[in-house]
Amino acid sequence: MENKERMLYVxxxxxxxxxxxxxxxxxxxxxxxxxxxxxxxxxQLTENNIIVYGIKTDCLLVRxxxxxxxxxxxxDNNIGGVKxxxxxLPIKRRIIMSNNDLIEFKQPVVNIxxxxxxxxxxxxxxxxxxxDRVYIKGLLPGTGKTxxxxxxxxxxxxxxxxxxxxxxxxxxxxxSVTLNKLLNIxxxxxxxxxxxxxxxxxYEAICFDEIPMYGPHYLSKIYNFMTKTDRxxxxxxxxxxxxxxxxxxxxxxxxxxxxxxILDIMFPNQIILEYNKRLKTYEDQLKLKQxxxxxxxxxxxxxxxxxxxxxxITKYSELETYKxxxxxxxxAEKINKCIQAKQEIPKDAVKIGDFWYYEGLEIICKKHYKxxxxxxxxxxxxxxxxxxxxKKIRKRxxxxxLLFLNQWMV
Numbered sequence: 001m002e003n004k005e006r007m008l009y010v011x012x013x014x015x016x017x018x019x020x021x022x023x024x025x026x027x028x029x030x031x032x033x034x035x036x037x038x039x040x041x042x043x044q045l046t047e048n049n050i051i052v053y054g055i056k057t058d059c060l061l062v063r064x065x066x067x068x069x070x071x072x073x074x075x076d077n078n079i080g081g082v083k084x085x086x087x088x089l090p091i092k093r094r095i096i097m098s099n100n101d102l103i104e105f106k107q108p109v110v111n112i113x114x115x116x117x118x119x120x121x122x123x124x125x126x127x128x129x130x131x132d133r134v135y136i137k138g139l140l141p142g143t144g145k146t147x148x149x150x151x152x153x154x155x156x157x158x159x160x161x162x163x164x165x166x167x168x169x170x171x172x173x174x175x176s177v178t179l180n181k182l183l184n185i186x187x188x189x190x191x192x193x194x195x196x197x198x199x200x201x202x203y204e205a206i207c208f209d210e211i212p213m214y215g216p217h218y219l220s221k222i223y224n225f226m227t228k229t230d231r232x233x234x235x236x237x238x239x240x241x242x243x244x245x246x247x248x249x250x251x252x253x254x255x256x257x258x259x260x261x262i263l264d265i266m267f268p269n270q271i272i273l274e275y276n277k278r279l280k281t282y283e284d285q286l287k288l289k290q291x292x293x294x295x296x297x298x299x300x301x302x303x304x305x306x307x308x309x310x311x312x313i314t315k316y317s318e319l320e321t322y323k324x325x326x327x328x329x330x331x332a333e334k335i336n337k338c339i340q341a342k343q344e345i346p347k348d349a350v351k352i353g354d355f356w357y358y359e360g361l362e363i364i365c366k367k368h369y370k371x372x373x374x375x376x377x378x379x380x381x382x383x384x385x386x387x388x389x390x391k392k393i394r395k396r397x398x399x400x401x402l403l404f405l406n407q408w409m410v
Contacts, residue, residue, distance in 0.1 A: 048072055108264035113271045121151045128152040135235045135267035143273035145236035154205035161213040167380055183221055205232035212241035223266050350387055359384055
């Protein structure tokens with residue numbers, strides 16, 4: 001084809017591509033309509049003996065000029081119409097397909113570290129000194145995953161996915177921070193340039209506690225941290241940990257397998273603990289294993305499993321346990337009110353709303369508060385040390401006076 005010959009594109013319509021993800025069906029509908037128009041235009045050209053030399057997403061390539069085409073095509077520059085563009089040239093070299101070499105995906109090789117006696121603290125300690133990037137996994141709850149890291153002999157800092165776990169470790173005088181604090185991650189999961197970098201120079205090892213609770217986005221950040229530090233790296237987790245909250249992948253059918261593969265790449269050395277260290281008898285060990293099997297058996301209803309192994313109640317008044325877990329805050333308040341009604345309340349307690357407050361009471365902060373040198377953190381536990389019970393102070397002020405307490409984990 002000579003350069004002097006005029007080439008042109010016949011465009012069908014313009015398409016807005018920056019549509020929101022939630023409007024995918026509308027976007028697909030627009031593209032379907034556009035392709036239908038393109039097909040009709042191609043049919044119109046061929047019926048009039050005009051050869052189409054090329055087809056793109058929204059245009060056709062022909063040789064004829066605008067005057068010739070204008071005999072049977074109405075040009076319109078509006079959205080959805082047909083417009084004419086001249087001076088377009090096809091490529092002048094032959095298109096050759098080249099085959100790419102297949103990418104070899106290396107399978108992660110995991111070294112399972114065998115323990116002769118997983119109750120032996122010194123054996124666990126020696127293994128952690130011998131290997132780096134060790135992932136301590138538990139087949140059951142209470143297997144001593146975190147305890148194993150505590151007994152490593154290193155001066156270490158624990159990194160936790162949420163404040164409560166961080167706080168529990170600090171109660172036992174272990175250094176602990178959240179992942180967001182360690183990596184300067186803000187609330188939306190991005191790096192906070194303004195925050196001061198967390199200092200780990202005083203520690204010999206870092207342990208990521210309950211690491212399966214992180215999604216791939218955070219695991220990649222942890223992996224980048226691991227590759228840039230010379231500190232020993234450990235991790236703990238449950239092999240049957242639920243998938244991270246908010247983690248969904250359309251092309252992943254088995255999330256558990258996918259997450260385990262990521263962790264296998266990050267931690268080539270792994271220790272598997274099989275026994276619950278809190279249970280003393282063999283019968284209790286077997287019972288716990290059976291409970292777990294029934295819980296993860298989707299063919300058995302949840303209510304059936306609960307009735308089989310646990311005492312069920314139908315009224316709040318039947319509650320006897322002091323430590324309970326609830327999904328909703330309003331239910332937690334009902335449970336707290338019911339439990340407190342069964343307790344012996346000290347004579348010097350102060351009642352605010354439906355609850356009694358007294359020295360020594362453990363409470364959880366539900367709203368961030370800061371006044372002078374006192375700062376309370378949401379979801380942190382505190383012990384009331386003293387209460388200003390001045391009769392002249394209004395109830396609102398009494399509520400604020402509860403802030404004079406011993407802060408355990410700040």
